[in-house]
Structure formats: structure tokens, C-alpha cells
Amino acid sequence: MSKEKFLGEFEQFVLLAILKLGESAYGSTIRQLLAEIIGRDVTIGALYTTLDRLEAKGLLESKIGEATAERGGRAKKYFKVTAQGQSALKRSKQALSSLWQGLTLKVLD
Amino acid sequence: MSKEKFLGEFEQFVLLAILKLGESAYGSTIRQLLAEIIGRDVTIGALYTTLDRLEAKGLLESKIGEATAERGGRAKKYFKVTAQGQSALKRSKQALSSLWQGLTLKVLD
């Protein structure tokens, strides 16, 4: 089926963050980790838009958590990288590899 | 002055390719090297559009070569990464670093 599309860079970051977060990946935790990884802030709107798109493409799946919050608030939506998401990421990594090596060797430091 | 914008991934690849090509960076050589690096074809239109945009942003500069061709044809347009281009790339590399390391550690192989 797949068109073997390539992931955008931000998409890759998002996927990675979710992978790292494991069970606790939802909006604000993702956003937080992302900020650390990327080194700058990410607005909530930017994040959710990307999350939705990745889910639409089948690279992520989500489930609404139970509303067991302690201090009120809407239920969290937990995300998880699908198998398809993993392979997409794996492919990206391939291409990234040459970029990374190139940049590393090519002075720039 | 700078808005400190981030480079797109394809833009990074293009910049790197030009850096690697040195004196001989023009349309078709860039396209060729890019194909190797990225692992898939890049249409000529896609390439020039990006080249132009990078130049407009001051990350690249170009000069038309002398028409000393051997078998006819229009003069080549040679590209070169500016100092500004180098630093932009350097900044991108920073962010890429965490992505690359994350992907490397996070199994996926």
C-alpha cells in the first residue's frame, strides 16, 4: 500500500520523543521532552497538529486515558508509535546517517 | 538581524552536497551527489527551487560560469555556501545531534 513517504524532521523528533516516553506519552510530557531534545519551545498547537497527522498516516496510535486526574481536567490522550511508525523512522534514520556523517566530517565545528 | 530560522532537512542535504563538491557545484553535479547521499532521486525542479530559496536567504551565493563547454549548452551556475550558510548548518547540526543519538540508541535496528 504504502507510498513510502519520507518523514519531516519535526515528525521524526516527535516520534522519537514518544518512543522515549513509553507509557507516559501525552501532550504535555511530549511537549516537554521535545523542548529538551530540540532545544527550543514547541507550541501546543504545533504539536497536536503533527500528532494528528502522524496518527492519520498510521504511524501513531492513541487512546484516551481514564479520567483519574487528581485536580480536575480533561482526560489525557496517550500516544504510541505503531510498527509502521517504527519502520518509517528506521528509514529516515538511513538517510539521516549520511547527513550526520557528512556534517560531522565536514569541519563545521 | 537574523531570525535564526531553522533549515529544512532537504535544505541541509543540499548545503552539505555543495560543501562537498567545492568548486564544481552546479545543477547536475549537485543533483547527482544528492541522489547518492539521500538514496533516491531528486528532480531538477525541486533542486533549483531550493537552491534559489537558499540563495535568497543568503545561505548560498552563485556565479555564472564561463561558457567553455565542450559540446554546447548554456553556461553553468556555480553555487557556494556562504559564511551565513555555514553557521546555519552548524546550528542545524546541534539539533540533529540529539535526534541522531536518540535514534541510534533507541534500537530501531
Added chain:
DNA sequence: AAAACAATATCTACAATGTAGAGGAAATTA
């Protein structure tokens, strides 16, 4: 139970980047 509050997600819009392909320019050669 209504009002205020808190935590989270959805929607809408627009900007930037990615991607293609048809077509135009300039030089060489027949």
C-alpha cells in the same frame, strides 16, 4: 447546583519547505 477553576485537547489559518514538470535560454555544430 451553579460558578469558578484546572488540565487537556481540537480547530482554523497561514507560512515555509518539498516536489514536479513544462518550457525557455545560450552555446556548439551541421
Added chain:
DNA sequence: TAATTTCCTCTACATTGTAGATATTGTTTT
């Protein structure tokens, strides 16, 4: 000067990036 070759320009549209305002859904307060 017409044909051929090599290369670049233009136009258009798709995808991804980014933001902010707003809606939902619980809890706590009054």
C-alpha cells in the same frame, strides 16, 4: 540558420511546520 545539447527558470501544488484562540471535561468552591 536550423538542429542539437546542456543547463537553468517559472509556475503550481502538496506536505509539513507553527501559532493561537477556543472548546471539553473533570474538580473544587461557594
